[in-house]
Amino acid sequence: MGKNEFLTPKAIANRIKAKGLQKLRWYCQMCQKQCRDENGFKCHCMSESHQRQMQVFGQNPNRIIDGYSEEFEQAFLEHMKRSHRFSRIAATVVYNEYIADRHHIHMNSTQWATLTEFVKYLGRAGKCKVEETPKGWFITYIDRDSETLFKEKMKNKRIRADLAEEEKQEREIKKQIERAEQLMPAGNESGDGNEQEVQEKRLFEKSEEKIKLSLGSSSKSNLKEEGSRVVFDDVEHETKSDKGNKGSGKMGSSVLDELMREEEKAKERSNRKDYWLCEGIIVKVMSRALAEKGYYKQKGMVRKVIDKYVGEIEMLESKHVLRIDQEELETVIPQIGVLVRVVNGAYRGSNARLLAVDTDKFCAKVQIEKGIYDGRVIKAVEYEDICKLAQ
Numbered sequence: 453m454g455k456n457e458f459l460t461p462k463a464i465a466n467r468i469k470a471k472g473l474q475k476l477r478w479y480c481q482m483c484q485k486q487c488r489d490e491n492g493f494k495c496h497c498m499s500e501s502h503q504r505q506m507q508v509f510g511q512n513p514n515r516i517i518d519g520y521s522e523e524f525e526q527a528f529l530e531h532m533k534r535s536h537r538f539s540r541i542a543a544t545v546v547y548n549e550y551i552a553d554r555h556h557i558h559m560n561s562t563q564w565a566t567l568t569e570f571v572k573y574l575g576r577a578g579k580c581k582v583e584e585t586p587k588g589w590f591i592t593y594i595d596r597d598s599e600t601l602f603k604e605k606m607k608n609k610r611i612r613a614d615l616a617e618e619e620k621q622e623r624e625i626k627k628q629i630e631r632a633e634q635l636m637p638a639g640n641e642s643g644d645g646n647e648q649e650v651q652e653k654r655l656f657e658k659s660e661e662k663i664k665l666s667l668g669s670s671s672k673s674n675l676k677e678e679g680s681r682v683v684f685d686d687v688e689h690e691t692k693s694d695k696g697n698k699g700s701g702k703m704g705s706s707v708l709d710e711l712m713r714e715e716e717k718a719k720e721r722s723n724r725k726d727y728w729l730c731e732g733i734i735v736k737v738m739s740r741a742l743a744e745k746g747y748y749k750q751k752g753m754v755r756k757v758i759d760k761y762v763g764e765i766e767m768l769e770s771k772h773v774l775r776i777d778q779e780e781l782e783t784v785i786p787q788i789g790v791l792v793r794v795v796n797g798a799y800r801g802s803n804a805r806l807l808a809v810d811t812d813k814f815c816a817k818v819q820i821e822k823g824i825y826d827g828r829v830i831k832a833v834e835y836e837d838i839c840k841l842a843q
Contacts, residue, residue, distance in 0.1 A: 476558060476559075476560060477493075477560075478490065478492070478493040479558055479560075480493075480496060480497075480502065480505075481520065481557070481558050481560070481561035482502070482505040482506070482508075482509055482516075482561075483496070483501060483502055483505055484555075486554070517561070517562065517563055518563070520557055520561045520562050521562040521563045521564070523557045524556075524557040524558075524559065524561075524562045525570075527550065527556065527557060528546070528547075528550055528570075529574075529579060529580075529593070531546065531549065531550050532546060532580070532591075532593040533593060533595070535549065536593060537593055537595060538593075538595070539592070540581075540583075540590055540591070540592045541590065541591065541592075542587070542588055542589070542590055542591075543567060543571045543588065543589040543590065543591050544567065544588060544589075546591065547567055567589075568589065571589045571591060574591065575591075578594065579593075579594060580592060580593055580594055581594060606731075606732070610801075610822075610823075613801060614823050614824060617823070617824055618824050621824060624715055624718075628711045628715070631711060632707055632708070632711065635707050636707075716798060719798040719799075720797060720798040723796070723797060723798055723799070723800040723801075724796060724797055724798075724800075725796060725800070727760040727761050727778060728778065728783075728795040728796045728836070728837075728839075729754060729757045729760070729761070729762075729763045729778045729781070729795075730754065730757060730793065730795055730801070731754055731755065731756060731757060732753070732754065732793070732841060732842050733753070733754050733783075733784075733793050733795065733839040733840065733841060733842065734751055734752070734753055734754075734768075734784045734786075734839065734840040734841070734842055735751065735752060735753075735754060735763070735765065735781045735782065735783065735784060735839065736749060736750070736751050736781065736782045736783075736784055737749065737750050737751075737752065737765070737767075737774075737776060737780065737781060738780055738781065738782050739776060739780035742774075742776075746770075747767065747772075747774065750767055750768070750769065751767075751768050751784060752765035752766055752767040752768055752774070753765065753766050753768065753842045755773070758775065761777060761778050762775055762776070762777055762778070763775070763776055763777075763778060763781065765781075783795065783835060783836055783837075783838065783839035783840075784839055784840040785806075785809065785816065785835055785838070785839075785840065786806060786840040787806070788806050788807065788808060788809065789805065789806060789807075790805070790806055790840065790841075791803055791804070791805055791806075791821070791840075791841045792804055792805070792806050792818060792838045792839060792840055792841060793838065793839055793840075793841050794818070794820075794833070794837060794838055795837060795838065795839050796836065796837045797833070797834075797837045799820060799825060799830065802820050802821075802822075802823055802825060803820075803821050803822060803841065804818035804819055804820050804821060804830070804838070805818060805819050805821055806818055806838075807819055807829070810832070813832065814834065814835050815832040815833055815834050815835065816832075816833050816834075816835065816838060817829065817830070817831050817832070817833070818830050818833055818838060
């Protein structure tokens, strides 16, 4: 057995010494080699491999230093995000935790000479909240990509959309009222303007007459005469009023139905777009080009929409992130009772609950949840216009 074989005491001792952290000044970042003493570091600097790395460094030193600086910053912030996401902590504590990994990017290979300079840089760049105290520098991670901020942003967006929709609805109602007043005849504006009020008045008059009849009846003959007179009066009154109001009632209802249909058509035209991707929905990848990599007909969640037509998709199984055009994606229809998002059409952007599915006509029945259309049931929505929401 040789002097420094794998299981000799000397080799074991060397591995134990090399396992822990060593002096930072005896570490060569270009060669990624840690030396245990000054003599070893000097011998390494005179080696041929180190000289070759120094020639590479001399060709473009700024590019290499910037690369190490970027890697150091990303690793440091990633450790902050994982370990101290919502806490205020001393910068030295975070740095000591970061350098516990012996294969980390060392600070002497970056553009920052000290930890103080690096902490000040994080504060200037807005990536951390920096405070100087008598006990040293304290930092707080600024979480710009957290789920809470995303939900808050979506909530504010929904509130703004609801307010805009309410204002739009009020304008549409005013237009409908003006249009109805113009279409109604001049003579029937007061009497037939509201069919419901006319019917209520008629029922009220009938009830009054019947009450008077029951209280004022003194004999059977009077009751019969008065009852017959009241009945015939009611029949005559109804026939006259029906003759006078039949045409206006039909015209009023037809006008209102026509206005409702026009409103739906206008809403459909304004909200029907050639793009339908939105954040937070589950889609299916239908790209044949990705079949070799195993993504064909796999489902993923839309994390981000780029230029309206391209989605950043996080695959549900592998957690890989892909950028795919919407033409190579397909909406997902969930089980009955699950929440869906209306991605196109008149109620675009609304959340709804799936009530039923018609496989013959390729459409679904949904009920809108929340907003100004809360509770409204849409009987036939095409599969392409709704998509499953990510839980």
